[in-house]
Amino acid sequence: MSVARAYAASLSGIDGVPVIVETAIGAGLPGLTIVGLPDAAVRESRERVRSALRQLGFPLPGRSVVVNLAPADLPKAGTALDLAVAISILEANGDLPPGAGSSVTLVGELGLDGSLRPVPGVLAFAESSLREGRRTIVVPAANALEAAVHPDLAVLPASHLGEVVAHLAQRLELPRVSEAADEEAPEPDPLDDLREVRGQALARRALEIAAAGGHNILLTGPPGSGKTMLARRLPGILPPLSRPESLEVTRIWSVAGRLPSHSGLVRSRPFRSPHHGATAAALAGGGADPRPGELSLAHLGVLFLDEFPEFRRDALEALREPLEDGIVSVARASGSRSFPARFLLVAAMNPCPCGFLGDVRRRCRCTERDVSRYRKKISGPLLDRIDLHVEVPAVPAGDFHGPAEAEPSSVVAERVRRARKIQASRSGDPRYTNAALPSRHLRQQIGLEPAARLLMEKAMDRVGLSARGYQRVLRVARTIADLEGSGPTSAGHAAEALRYRPAARPETPS
Numbered sequence: 001m002s003v004a005r006a007y008a009a010s011l012s013g014i015d016g017v018p019v020i021v022e023t024a025i026g027a028g029l030p031g032l033t034i035v036g037l038p039d040a041a042v043r044e045s046r047e048r049v050r051s052a053l054r055q056l057g058f059p060l061p062g063r064s065v066v067v068n069l070a071p072a073d074l075p076k077a078g079t080a081l082d083l084a085v086a087i088s089i090l091e092a093n094g095d096l097p098p099g100a101g102s103s104v105t106l107v108g109e110l111g112l113d114g115s116l117r118p119v120p121g122v123l124a125f126a127e128s129s130l131r132e133g134r135r136t137i138v139v140p141a142a143n144a145l146e147a148a149v150h151p152d153l154a155v156l157p158a159s160h161l162g163e164v165v166a167h168l169a170q171r172l173e174l175p176r177v178s179e180a181a182d183e184e185a186p187e188p189d190p191l192d193d194l195r196e197v198r199g200q201a202l203a204r205r206a207l208e209i210a211a212a213g214g215h216n217i218l219l220t221g222p223p224g225s226g227k228t229m230l231a232r233r234l235p236g237i238l239p240p241l242s243r244p245e246s247l248e249v250t251r252i253w254s255v256a257g258r259l260p261s262h263s264g265l266v267r268s269r270p271f272r273s274p275h276h277g278a279t280a281a282a283l284a285g286g287g288a289d290p291r292p293g294e295l296s297l298a299h300l301g302v303l304f305l306d307e308f309p310e311f312r313r314d315a316l317e318a319l320r321e322p323l324e325d326g327i328v329s330v331a332r333a334s335g336s337r338s339f340p341a342r343f344l345l346v347a348a349m350n351p352c353p354c355g356f357l358g359d360v361r362r363r364c365r366c367t368e369r370d371v372s373r374y375r376k377k378i379s380g381p382l383l384d385r386i387d388l389h390v391e392v393p394a395v396p397a398g399d400f401h402g403p404a405e406a407e408p409s410s411v412v413a414e415r416v417r418r419a420r421k422i423q424a425s426r427s428g429d430p431r432y433t434n435a436a437l438p439s440r441h442l443r444q445q446i447g448l449e450p451a452a453r454l455l456m457e458k459a460m461d462r463v464g465l466s467a468r469g470y471q472r473v474l475r476v477a478r479t480i481a482d483l484e485g486s487g488p489t490s491a492g493h494a495a496e497a498l499r500y501r502p503a504a505r506p507e508t509p510s
């Protein structure tokens, strides 16, 4: 009995894990059996492989063909194993020289006609192949650019099973793809520039502080005041993604099946704005074999939640873990998975259910009870994780006709970049923005002047600032100091930071 091996990969969370596809052909009833915990998709793979092989002129032998996907205890999902299954069978049957596929990772879904179709997770498969020391990977042509991210890995795109067979039989050389040359970050979308935002000085300033220190922000204002407009401009003032960050984002988008065909690395910060009707599963991720949801698609970018109080309670609850730890856990029968989910949260809400409380243009129809019920929909612990609370009033008509253009995003982005650089050199880790800095580091690095301390202590009494609230204000004050390039944190910095704290909220248990 001859046993052949081909090498593929499967997903575990957002990581690729190697899979060995073994095929044995022997006496016994004719037929194709696949073992090794295959899910429904893998079972269907049988029909696709059978048809693709027949199209190619290699009908299954009239003997027993057993395919084993190892390791057997790894749950395998998706269709990416098709290609390796087909190649493994051909080799076992003597249609390919023995060992023909031994140094190559093979991934891709087969069509009934033998065409090779794109699959999610190819970047993760490519990385897994490199880790295994397999320096060549054959992928569907539409996935080639996302895989071509490492000079040590040869990425060979193919569009048909026949090409792969010819390549492995050394009758054809598949071309090698190299990484697209567009190394620079893309220009920010000129349609999303801060220069178009009129007025709203306080909100613009808060947006800059949010970007500089990584602080979450809540915008409260009537419809049409520019909340959405402001939120969309946040990615454009954040520093460009570093290469490791680009890889992280691309891996997630690829596993989620959200990367467009023929795209390389994601180079701009994600902006996600799921609708308030979204389920907790849509946000956190889900499915029998869980895939990343909106919270992970927003990783290293901006998550915009408009109509914040209208989100379902369980959806809002799903925000807590990522806001605290930068990851989101999804429990499933097949085991719990966690996905990265470190984003800047921009929440937006109306001041009251009708939206016009405090608006001079229209009268508010809500009762006091309506208003308080509306605001209570967001739990205290969640609000506590939002450092910047900003009122965004309707823009007076006069402000729309002013002659001067507002400051463009590029200028703001430069100040943000400098402030982030200061933080990174102080903490030694670029991920530690002031908002994310562990508390003990904060205490060491805050450099609070005596007058600032006095002011903060007074504020604790006056507005009933909780211990956690106190800390959050200090973080914002530090960011304001960094934007100014100031070593110590002064009373002036603390006073400005206090403006972004909602007045006298009772202490809330978490």
Ligand SMILES: Nc1ncnc2c1ncn2[C@@H]1O[C@H](COP(=O)(O)OP(=O)(O)O)[C@@H](O)[C@H]1O
Pocket: 196, 197, 198, 199, 200, 221, 222, 223, 224, 225, 226, 227, 228, 229, 230, 395
């Ligand atoms: N401050 C502003 N400067 C310039 N245009 C604005 C401003 N506020 C609102 N607009 C205009 O009004 C439209 C609606 O604003 P939007 O951001 O959707 O408001 P909101 O999200 O608060 O309901 C925007 O597309 C923009 O054309």
Ligand SMILES: [Mg+2]
Pocket: 224, 227, 228, 229, 306
């Ligand atoms: Mg809006």
